[in-house]
Amino acid sequence: MRIAAGGVLHETSTYSSLPTTLDDFINDRGLYRGQEIMETFPGSNVCIGGFIDGAKKHGFELVPLLWTFAFPSGLIERKTYDALLEEFLQRLKEAEQAGPLDGVLLDLHGAMVIEGIEDGDGHFISKVREYIGPDRPILVTPDLHGNHTPLRVQEATAILGYDTYPHIDMNERGQEAADLIVRIIQDDVKPVMSLYQLPFFWSTACQVTVHQPMKEVMDYAHEIESRPGILSVTVSTGFPWADVPDVGPSIIVVADNDQSLADKTAEEFGSWIWERRRRWYQLPFSVKDAIKQGQDMGKYPIILADHADNTGGGTAGDSTEILQTFLDQKLDKALILYIVDPEVVALAQKAGVGGVIETEVGGKSHPTQGPPVKMKAEVKALSEGKFKYDGPMYAGLAGNMGPSAWIQQDGVSVVVVTAREQPFGPAFSKTLGIDCESMNYISVKSSAHFRASFEPFAGSIFNVEAKAIHTHDFAKLNHQHRKQDFYPVEIPYDSAPDI
Numbered sequence: 138m139r140i141a142a143g144g145v146l147h148e149t150s151t152y153s154s155l156p157t158t159l160d161d162f163i164n165d166r167g168l169y170r171g172q173e174i175m176e177t178f179p180g181s182n183v184c185i186g187g188f189i190d191g192a193k194k195h196g197f198e199l200v201p202l203l204w205t206f207a208f209p210s211g212l213i214e215r216k217t218y219d220a221l222l223e224e225f226l227q228r229l230k231e232a233e234q235a236g237p238l239d240g241v242l243l244d245l246h247g248a249m250v251i252e253g254i255e256d257g258d259g260h261f262i263s264k265v266r267e268y269i270g271p272d273r274p275i276l277v278t279p280d281l282h283g284n285h286t287p288l289r290v291q292e293a294t295a296i297l298g299y300d301t302y303p304h305i306d307m308n309e310r311g312q313e314a315a316d317l318i319v320r321i322i323q324d325d326v327k328p329v330m331s332l333y334q335l336p337f338f339w340s341t342a343c344q345v346t347v348h349q350p351m352k353e354v355m356d357y358a359h360e361i362e363s364r365p366g367i368l369s370v371t372v373s374t375g376f377p378w379a380d381v382p383d384v385g386p387s388i389i390v391v392a393d394n395d396q397s398l399a400d401k402t403a404e405e406f407g408s409w410i411w412e413r414r415r416r417w418y419q420l421p422f423s424v425k426d427a428i429k430q431g432q433d434m435g436k437y438p439i440i441l442a443d444h445a446d447n448t449g450g451g452t453a454g455d456s457t458e459i460l461q462t463f464l465d466q467k468l469d470k471a472l473i474l475y476i477v478d479p480e481v482v483a484l485a486q487k488a489g490v491g492g493v494i495e496t497e498v499g500g501k502s503h504p505t506q507g508p509p510v511k512m513k514a515e516v517k518a519l520s521e522g523k524f525k526y527d528g529p530m531y532a533g534l535a536g537n538m539g540p541s542a543w544i545q546q547d548g549v550s551v552v553v554v555t556a557r558e559q560p561f562g563p564a565f566s567k568t569l570g571i572d573c574e575s576m577n578y579i580s581v582k583s584s585a586h587f588r589a590s591f592e593p594f595a596g597s598i599f600n601v602e603a604k605a606i607h608t609h610d611f612a613k614l615n616h617q618h619r620k621q622d623f624y625p626v627e628i629p630y631d632s633a634p635d636i
Contacts, residue, residue, distance in 0.1 A: 138195075140318060141232050142188045143174070143202035144244030145221050145261060148282065150378040150451030151250055152606050152614070153211035154503065155557075159220060165556070166206030166534075171228070174201035180308070182532050184244040184278040187311015194312070195319045197239075202228040204244060208557050209451035215252040222261060226268055233269075240274040240294075240318050241265055244311070247283020247298070248376035255381040255618070259288035266292045274321045274328075276314040280304065281344075282376045285332060286383040294321065295328040295391045298371035300355060301346045303561075303589035305529040317368065328368055328391045331399035333407030335386040337624035338611040339374040340419045341444050341584040342600040350416040361390070361406060366398050370406065374417075378450055378607050382620045386410070414624050415633035420602075421609050424462050427599035428578070436596030438470075438576045444584040446506065446605035449559035452582075453477060453502035456605035457510045459580045460499060460551065464510065469548035471578040472571065474560040475538070477502075481553045485516045485542035492516045494544065498551060505606050514544035514551070518569040522556065529589045530561045543569045559583040562590025 146166075147157060162168050169177055178186040179193075185204050192199035203225045207213075232238060243265065249257030258279070265275055274294040279285070281299040289296060297314050300306050320326040346355050358370040371389040388407045392399035410417070422430070424441065431439030446456035454477035463471045476499045484494045494516065497509035522538035539555025552566060560566070560581045563573040573579060574594045581587045584600065592598065602609055612626045622628050 138197035138239050138319070138322060139200055139236055140192065140197055140240050140242055141200045141202055141229055141238050142185065142242040143204045143225060144185065145225065145249070146206040146244060146246040147213060147249045148209040148246050148280065148376060148451060149213060149248060149250035149257070150209060150211060150607065151380045152378050153451040153453070155210040155453065157207050157210045157213040157217065159217045161207040161210065162205040162217070162221070165208040168205040170203050171201055174204050181534055182305065182308045182528070182530065184307050184311035184314070187308040188242045188244070188315055190308065191312040191315020195315060197319065200232045200238065202232065209449055210557070211451065213249065213251045213257065218251040218254070218257065222264060226264060229265065229268055238269065238273065239322050240276070241269060242314055242318060243275060243277045245277055245279055247279030247285060247373065248379050250379050250381060256286045256288055256383065258283070259286045259292065262289055262292045274318055276318050278310045278314050279373070281372070281374055283373045284375055284379055284381060284384045285373055285387045285389060287332060290330045290332045290389065295369065296330065296371055296389050297369050298373055298389065302344050302351070303530055303586040305589055326368070327394035329394060329396045329399050331390045331396070331403035333388040333403040334383065335388070335407060335411055336621045336628070337386065337414050337418070338377050338626070339386050339417045340609065342419050342421065343417045344374050345585050345588060354410065357406065357409065361402060366393050366395050367402060368393055377611060377614060380614070380616045380618050382618050384616065384619055385623065412634065413636045415635060418625055418630070421600045422602070424459055424601050424603050427601045428462070428466065431597045431599065434597050438579050438596055440591055440595045440598045441578070441580045442584055442587065442598065442600045443580050443582045443603050443605070444600050445603055445607045445609060446582050447559055447584045447607060448477065448557040448582050449586055450584065450607050452605060452607050453506060454557045454582050455499040455502050455506055456603060457499040457507035458603040459601070460510050461507070463549045463578065463580070464546065467547065468578050470576045471549045472573065472576045473551040473580045474566065475552045475554040475582060477555070477557050478553050479540070479555045481544070482540050482542050482555055485544055485553065486519055486540065488516050490516050490519055498553065503606060505604065507604050512544070512546050514546040516542055517545050517550070518543040520569055522554065524565045524568045527562065527564045530586055536565065538565055543571060559586060561586050
C-alpha cells in the first residue's frame with residue numbers, strides 16, 4: 138500500500154495588510170520536500186508527523202511530497218500559491234509514475250485565502266482530486282479554526298479536524314487519518330460526509346477545550362463518535378478574520394456509507410450548538426479591568442491574552458495599549474511577549490547587553506495598533522532567535538524568532554522580536570534568561586495556544602480587548618462577503634435563549 142502525503146498550511150487574515158509570499162513559507166515553519174519530511178517530522182506534534190507515525194504502525198509506504206507552513210498573515214500571493222500547488226501536483230505525478238498510489242493524506246489548515254481564490258483549501262483539495270480521480274481516498278486533517286465549505290466536503294473523502302484548543306492533538310489526528318485510510322482501502326469502509334454551517338461568531342475565550350463551555354461541546358462530539366455507523370465528528374469554530382462567503386463555525390459528520398445518518402447527525406449536533414449560542418459568546422475584558430480583577434484575586438502571575446493582536450491569527454504583533462498601560466501603572470515584574478519591531482532590535486544590538494536605548498517601541502504597522510511607546514530601556518539580553526519548542530504544542534520542533542532582544546524599563550520587560558510568532562510557551566523566553574513563573578504580570582500576543590504551557594503556573598488569565606486589528610467586537614469587522622446574518626451582530630444577542 139502506497140499513500141502520498143503533504144500539505145500547504147496557512148491561516149489567512151483578509152484584514153492584514155501583510156501579504157504572504159513564498160519567502161514566508163520558506164522562512165517561517167519551513168518548506169520541506171520528499172525525504173526531508175521523513176527526516177524532520179516523525180513523532181512531532183503536527184499532522185504530517187502523525188501520518189508518518191501512522192504509516193509505521195500500519196506498515197504502509199508513505200510517499201512524502203511537499204509540506205510547508207507560513208505563519209498567519211494576509212492574502213497569499215497568487216504566484217506563490219500557484220508555484221506551491223504546481224510543485225505539489227508534479228511530485229504527486231512523479232510518485233504515481235514510481236508505482237500506483239492508493240490514496241492521499243493532506244495536512245491543510247482550513248482558513249487559507251489566496252488572491253482571487255476565497256476557498257484556498259477547497260481549491261487545493263479539488264486539484265488533487267482532479268489528478269487522482271474519483272475513486273481513491275483523500276483524507277484531510279484541518280485546524281479547529283477552519284471555515285469549511287461544501288466544495289471541501291464534495292472533493293475530500295473524509296475530513297478529520299482537531300479536537301483540542303490549544304492544539305495538542307495534531308499528531309493524534311494525523312494518526313487517526315492514517316488509521317481511517319487503511320480501513321477505507323482494506324476493509325471496504327465507505328465514508329460519506331455532511332456539513333452543517335452555523336451563523337454566529339464563536340468567542341475565542343469560549344473555545345478552550347479543557348474548560349467549560351467548550352468541553353461540553355467536545356464531550357458531545359465524542360459521544361456521537363461512539364455511535365454505530367459514525368466514523369468521525371469535526372467541530373470547527375471558524376476564523377472570523379477571513380472575509381469570505383463561508384466564514385464561520387461548522388460541524389462535519391463522517392458516517393460509514395449512510396448519507397442519511399450523516400445528515401441527521403450533523404443537523405442534531407448543529408441545532409444543539411445553535412440553540413446554546415449564547416454560551417459560546419463572551420465579551421472580553423478591558424486591559425485595566427483585567428489587571429484590577431487579577432490584583433483583587435491576588436493570584437499571580439496575572440496573564441493578559443492580547444487576542445486582538447494575536448500574531449498566530451495574522452496580526453502585525455506591534456500593538457501598544459498593554460505596554461503603555463503597564464508603564465503608566467508602574468507595574469513591577471511585568472513582561473510583554475512579544476512585540477514585533479526589528480528597528481528596536483537593531484538599536485538593542487548596537488547598544489549591546491547592559492546598554493541603554495531611548496526609542497519608540499511598536500505601533501509602526503497600522504494606526505489601529507496604537508501609537509509607538511517611548512521607552513528608555515536597558516538591554517538585558519540579545520538573541521539570534523533560535524530555540525526548540527518544549528511542548529505541548531510543536532514539541533520537538535525548532536523555532537526561530539529572528540534577531541531579538543529583552544529590554545527593560547523599571548519593572549516592565551519587553552521581548553522584542555523580528556518573526557511574527559505567538560508565544561506558545563516560555564521556551565524562547567528561557568533562552569534569554571527570563572523566568573516567566575517569577576513574573577507578576579505577563580501579556581501574551583495569543584488567544585489561547587499559550588494556555589497549554591502557561592496555564593499550569595498562571596494565577597489568573599484574562600482575554601482582553603486591547604486596540605488592534607483583530608478586534609473581538611465582531612460588528613467592527615464589517616464583513617462584505619458573508620452569505621447570511623450572524624449572531625450577535627445582525628441577529629441580536631438577546632434573541633438566544635439562556636439555556
